[in-house]
Amino acid sequence: MTPLSAMKRLVAAGALSLVLCHPAFAQQTIKIGSILSITGPASFLGEPEDKTLRMYVDKINSAGGVGGKKIELVIYDDGGDANKARTFATRLIEDDKVVAMVGGSTTGTTMAMIPVFEEAQVPLISLGGAIEIIEPVRKYVFKTPHTDKMACEKIFENLKQRNLTKIAMISGTEGFSTSMRAQCTKVAPNYGIQIITEETYGPRDSDMTAQLTKIKNTAGIQAVVNAGFGQGPAIVTRNYAQLGMTATPLYQSHGVASKSFIELAGPAAEGVRLPAAALLVGDKLPDSDPQKKVVVDYKKTYEDTTKQPVSTFGGHAYDGLFILVEAMKRANSTDPKKLRDEIEKTKGFVGTGGVVNMSPTDHLGLDLSAFRTLEIKGGDWSLLAPGT
Template sequence: MSRYTHVLRSVAVGATALALSSFSLMHSALAQSTIKLGSVLSITGPASFLGDPEDKTLKMYVDKINAAGGVDGKKIELVVYDDGGDANKARTFATRLVEDDKVVAMIGGSTTGTTMAMIPVFEEAQIPFISFAGAVEIIDPVRKYVFKTPHTDKMACEKIFENIKARKFTKVAMISGTDGFGSSMRAECLKVAPNYGVSIVAEETYGPRDSDMTAQLTKIKAAPGVEAVVNPGFGQGPAIVTRNYAQLGMSSTPFYQSHGVASKSFIELAGPAAEGVRLPAAALLVADKLPDNDPQKKVVTEYKATYEDTTKQPVSTFGGHAYDGLYILVDAMKRAKSTDPKKVRDEIEATKGFVGTGGIVTMSPTDHLGLDLSAFRMLEVKNGDWTLVQPGS
C-alpha cells in the first residue's frame, strides 16, 4: 500500500468517525428535546371499540400539546403499538417499549387482559403505567407504578345496586360475559350485593364468541322472583343479550348494563331493544345535559366537540379515558419539572382535584384511581339516546 493511499484511507476513516460522532450528538440532542411516551392499544380486533377512540384521542391531543409548545418546551414523541386485543402481543410490545424505545412512561392498555399482561414489565422497569381498562384488580392491590383512569367494575356494581335499592328491588339475576372484564365484574357484584340488601337469585354466563343468549335468558325468565337483571360484560355480547332480552318479552323487568358498553355504538348495535336499559357511566355521555354549574361540564363539552369535529364520529367514554390519562401524566411531568420516571410516578400519585372526563381525580399512596362513586352517573336509554336518571328514581 502506498503512503498516499494510506493517508487517504486514514482521512476517510477520520471523516467517517467524525460524521458518526456528529450524528450521535445530533441524535442525543434530539432525544433530550423530546419526551418519549409509549402506548399499547387494541386498535383492531374485538376490542377496537375501545382502542380506536383511545388511539385517535392520544394522537389528537399530543399534536395539540406539541403545537402549544410541548411540555416545558419539549415535544412529546408518542410510540403506539396495536395488540389487536391479544395479551401476549401486548406484553411483547410492552417489553419493546421499555428495552428498545426507552419510553419514560406508558399510557394505554385497552382491556383488563392486555393490561394485566403488561403490568409486570412496567413494574420491573419502574416506569409509570396509566391503564385505560376497567377491572379493579389493576389497582387493587396497589402496585407502585400502576394507575388507571376508568371507573372500576366494583364501582359499577355499587352504582347499579344503589339504583336497584332505590327502586326497592331485592332479587336480581345476572348474565355475565366470561371475558376478563365480565368475569371480574361478576365477582365484584357478588361481593357487594349483600351491602345493598340484594340477593342474586339466578346466574348465567356467555362466551365472547356466542351469538345468541336466548337459552340463558330463558332460564333467567323462568327463575322465580327476579325483579331486575344485570349484565356484566363489554363488546358486542351485551348488545346481543339486550336484543334477546327484548325478543323474549322481558323488557318489563328492569335491565342494567355496565360502563363497559358506554358508547353510542351499543345503542346502535342493540337497536330499539336498548330502550329503557340503564347503566353507570361518565358524565361525558351526557355532556350537553349537565347543569352549567357542574365542575366537569367545561371539560367534557370541549372534549366531546373536539373529538367529534376531528373524527366525525360519536364520542365515547373510552376515548375520554385516554384524554384523562394523557393529561394526568402531562400535569405530573410539569409538577415534577422532570421526565425522570420515578419523579413522574410520585407526582401522578400526588394528583389532586384533576377535573377529567371521568370525574374529579384525587389519588394517594393507597388509591391509584382517585375517583369515588359520585364520578358515575346513572343513565337510561330513551328514544335512542342517553338520559340522566334523577337520584332516587
C-alpha cells in the first residue's frame, strides 16, 4: 500500500468516527418537525410559536433531553402559504425523518398538511383553530387551541347571560373565519340566538365601513360578533368606533388573543369582549386555579427571553411540545405509532390552554371551562366574573 493510500484510509476512518460520535447525528437525537407561519399575514401566530418551541427545546436539552436523547428541532416557515406547508410536510417526512410534528399555525396550512402525516402515520399536533382539523377524528392528527365552535358557544353563553339574543355577524373569508361562521350559525339556536344579518370581508380589505354601515342600519341588532383573526378584526373594531356603534356590544374570537390586537385597534378596543385562554390573565387567577402556576411561569419565561408581550399563540406551541414530550416519556420510545397512542391517552395535562383530557373520540381534550371571557379595559385584558 502506498503512503498516500494509507493516508486516505486513515482520513476516511477518522471521518467515519467523527460522524458516529457527533451528538447531532440522527441516531443520537429525536427529530421533531415544525412548520409555522413565521412570516407573512399570519406571522402574529407563527412568530411566538417559533420562539416558544426554540426556547423550550433548548431548556429540555440543557436538562438532559428526553430519555437521555437531545431533541433536534427542524423548523420551516411556510409564510402562511398552504402549498408551501404541504411541500415542507413532505420534506419533514421523506428527508428529515421526523418522529412527530408540532405546527401548522393556521387552519388552512394544517388542512393542507394532514394527508401527508396521515399517510406517513406520523403524529401531527396542530396549532390551528378550526374544529375541522379534529372533526372528524383522524388517527394521527391532534391540536391544542380551543376550537371555533367552542368560541361561538362561549360568546353565545355570555350573550344569553346579558339577554342579548339578536345579533349580526361579520366574518373574514379565509379558512378559520369561514369555519367559525359556519359553527356559530350551527350552534346559535342552542342558545336562543338569532343571527339577523351577516356581512363578510376579504383578507386584504383595509376598510369595513360599508359592511358595518349595513349592520348599523339593520333594525333590532343587540350585539355584533366578528368571526376572524389577523388584522381584519382590528380594522373592524376601529371602523365600529368611527361609526359610533360602541353602544352595541362587539365580540371578537380567540383569534385576536394577543396584545398586538389591542395595539392595532387602539382606544376603539375598549369594551370588546372575547373568549380566550387563562394565559392572558394568569396574574388575575386565584391561587387555587390549577393553571395559574403554568401560565404565570410560561408568561415570565417568554417575556424575559423575548422582551415581547405573551400571546396565547405561543402558549399553543408550549402545550403541543409538552404533550408530545410527556407522550415520549410514557412510551419510552420515539416510534411514531407508539407516540400517537400515548398522545391520545393524555389525561390531566395542565397547559396554557386548559386541562387536557384526550380520548379516541376527542383529539383536543378541552371543554368550555378552558375558555375565560375577557373584556378589554384600559388597554389591557380584564377577566370577567362568571355571569357578567
